[in-house]
Amino acid sequence: MKKFINNVDDILTESLSGFAAAHSDIVSLNLEPHFFTRREKAENKVAIISGGGSGHEPLHSGYIGYGMLDAACPGHVFTSPSPDQMLAAAEAVHAGKGVLFIVKNYAGDVMNFEMAAEMLPFENATVLTSDDVAVENSTYTTGRRGVAGTVIVEKVVGSLAETGADLAACKALGDKVNSRTASMGVALTSCTVPAAGRPTFDIDETELEMGVGIHGEPGRRREKMRNADAIVADLVAAILEDLKPTQGSEVLLLINGFAATPLMELYLLYNSAAKLLQAHGLVISRSLVGNYTTALDMAGASITVTLLDDEIRQHWDSPVHTAALRWQC
Amino acid sequence: MKKFINNVDDILTESLSGFAAAHSDIVSLNLEPHFFTRREKAENKVAIISGGGSGHEPLHSGYIGYGMLDAACPGHVFTSPSPDQMLAAAEAVHAGKGVLFIVKNYAGDVMNFEMAAEMLPFENATVLTSDDVAVENSTYTTGRRGVAGTVIVEKVVGSLAETGADLAACKALGDKVNSRTASMGVALTSCTVPAAGRPTFDIDETELEMGVGIHGEPGRRREKMRNADAIVADLVAAILEDLKPTQGSEVLLLINGFAATPLMELYLLYNSAAKLLQAHGLVISRSLVGNYTTALDMAGASITVTLLDDEIRQHWDSPVHTAALRWQC
Incomplete structure (x- = not known):
């Protein structure tokens, strides 16, 4: 450590x-x-x-x-x-x-x-x-x-x-x-709790943890590493299945880094997620990209979508x- | 990678x-x-x-x-x-x-x-x-x-x-x-350039690179890992040797993360650096802590001190x- x-x-x-x-x-x-x-x-x-x-x-x-x-x-x-x-x-x-x-x-x-x-x-x-x-x-x-x-x-x-x-x-x-509001995350590495001194979980150089929690808790499944678009597609699908937005819904899109993932990659994820949401007929009117809810030193990111209405948008702005x-x- | x-x-x-x-x-x-x-x-x-x-x-x-x-x-x-x-x-x-x-x-x-x-x-x-x-x-x-x-x-x-x-x-x-303005950084890990696919330099789990560049260029020396206060003391000493500030000088202190270092550690570095600067008779009147100039996915951080005057402070604010x-x- x-x-x-x-x-x-x-x-x-x-x-x-x-x-x-x-x-x-x-x-x-x-x-x-x-x-x-x-x-x-x-x-x-x-x-x-x-x-x-x-x-x-x-x-x-x-x-x-x-x-x-x-x-x-x-x-x-x-x-x-x-x-x-x-x-x-x-x-x-x-x-x-x-x-x-x-x-x-x-x-x-x-x-x-x-x-x-x-x-x-x-x-x-x-x-x-x-x-x-x-x-x-x-x-x-x-x-x-x-x-x-x-x-x-x-x-x-x-x-x-x-x-x-x-x-x-x-x-x-x-x-x-x-x-x-619905979110889902993915980890590429574990975090290391200082008092423990070793990674919370083991993960291979070829694997990712789909649906990881912000303490390194297990997610939905351990998977082989895939490209960014494929990872984003799974995260967005899970989020939309939960929110069930109607066509034309206005949303806030948050790409959140868990700490160790560079901004360059977070913006690449944003690009991928935004295209998918638009393809689903959603209108992204507010955005946030960066490390806003982290998991110590974990490499990984989460996607959050909030369905906006006038009241929520006004208080966001x-x-x-x-x-x-x-x-x- | x-x-x-x-x-x-x-x-x-x-x-x-x-x-x-x-x-x-x-x-x-x-x-x-x-x-x-x-x-x-x-x-x-x-x-x-x-x-x-x-x-x-x-x-x-x-x-x-x-x-x-x-x-x-x-x-x-x-x-x-x-x-x-x-x-x-x-x-x-x-x-x-x-x-x-x-x-x-x-x-x-x-x-x-x-x-x-x-x-x-x-x-x-x-x-x-x-x-x-x-x-x-x-x-x-x-x-x-x-x-x-x-x-x-x-x-x-x-x-x-x-x-x-x-x-x-x-x-x-x-x-x-x-x-x-004077800065100096330290790396705990290398960065990995995507097109290269492997870390720019090798560094042991027990080592740090003192004075690293933001592309992973070599710094002053490879050292054994030390505690945060000792690392900060070396960085601050190099910065003050360059700036030679007079007692009572007003400064801006920037703790910059290279990307993979959590905010929790950056604030700990801030705490250490601020105490040292104050012990040197400097007045920290402006601060910035976060990932502002990164080095892909490198774990590490740099300290920057700017000697303020009325003109610089006004244009910073x-x-x-x-x-x-x-x-x-």
Whole structure:
């Protein structure tokens, strides 16, 4: 294992401290327990909080700021944050209009966020993301996994919350975006969890893992390596089978890198996916290409499609000012 | 070699087409010869044009747009674009105030941009970037290599050009930023050029290449793997030896990933570098962390420090709207 680290035990604190220092104009870091908030507390809005295991950066801390999250709770690598982090974060950012948790569907995250929700002295609700169409249940999951589509949920709900919308409206929009979003990924290499020191799974130089999870969980099947168009065709077919879009539907297309795949290849995947979606009669009106939900040092990528409507498109386009997504401000 | 590609010969066109489609609100792609321009031609300004071999994305195409480049010419992977690309790009974006080429110091790029400059029927000048302090001459270079500091030159000069400043002023500011910018990188793995199909160099699981170039060129020395703080200490020492900043100097700190290094590690490097710079009495007032000048699929990172002054800081902060850098608009 070759990584830029000092001691395995210090990775999280050192990396979070670096993030906080590099983006001190946007975020503040609390160390005991770990959570990030916006530097300037927002008032008169639902507090939007997310969190999850580290190793998926920029998810979630990179999405804190105007138009998106109020706080994020980073757990240890691939490990859920604990309820005390969530409670402390909620205490810090609650602004009188309730708290909305956005939680990726993994057993540990669901359990801990539920525990926090029960103990929270404020009105609260939870949006559970489950956009990964690869498998129904998985290593750490009952039901579908929440993956890169979570970024879209956080952006859209974060925008609505800035308008002063109430908790029920934010929850409803989050659930709607999740239900209109489908993702699937493919791995060319495993990731290596620092504390383990060796790859999570073995994969041959001639193989790929179709439908891989963002922790290296197994997908649908191990396959022989194929060309990009053939891989994209399978991912898009699985996504469209789930979304069942009507002809002429307007979509957002996200090509997400898992970390080690160069932008050059991600744009090649975009080219391939866009042609396929257009051939299916879909209109791609919004796009995002880059490393937005990663899996430590895995080589691989996922495709996410969201069916847009006027409301979702408007909240996607609205101003956002975070470390990893920024436009119109 | 496992990559998301169809045929090696089509990688460039497919990737450029994907980039153009994903960012059609910002750029337009010309295919014969290959060059990108802003979607909306800018008027009454010096036309800022860059280019170089592909494989360094988002450099340079990701920096086309308001506040930065007017056009970029992508060559084949790690290969200079040709003069006809530069001439056609200049013809497309020249707006009556001359053309400024921003060129990384590699022999092929220098030769081809010089040839284009001689044939260009417009007033023109060139800023040659040479921020890499690792080695004086190198595989493809006489003199120091131009690396991630090029992004800072492009941002700052691009901002000045938007104000209507003349060619001499843009050239002078570019040279100034370059002279106040120093970088050095380190590789943990080689990159693999698709047409070669095998790693550019061999490197052991216990080694690193200190001072590596962005094409995998040799650096200062091959070393045993060390912890992040020790690696950063060497990079920062080389940079400060070059810049010789006075106590209290204000700097921009860029931690640049070469592609395969996760953001979590880049922020850990930021944390380490920031502490060192502060211990040297420097004030880090601007920061950038991410994959801004890559080396195909190499695992590794570089550190860049720019000595700021009021003029450079102002043009760094000004609005920019490109695929890879966007703020204030």
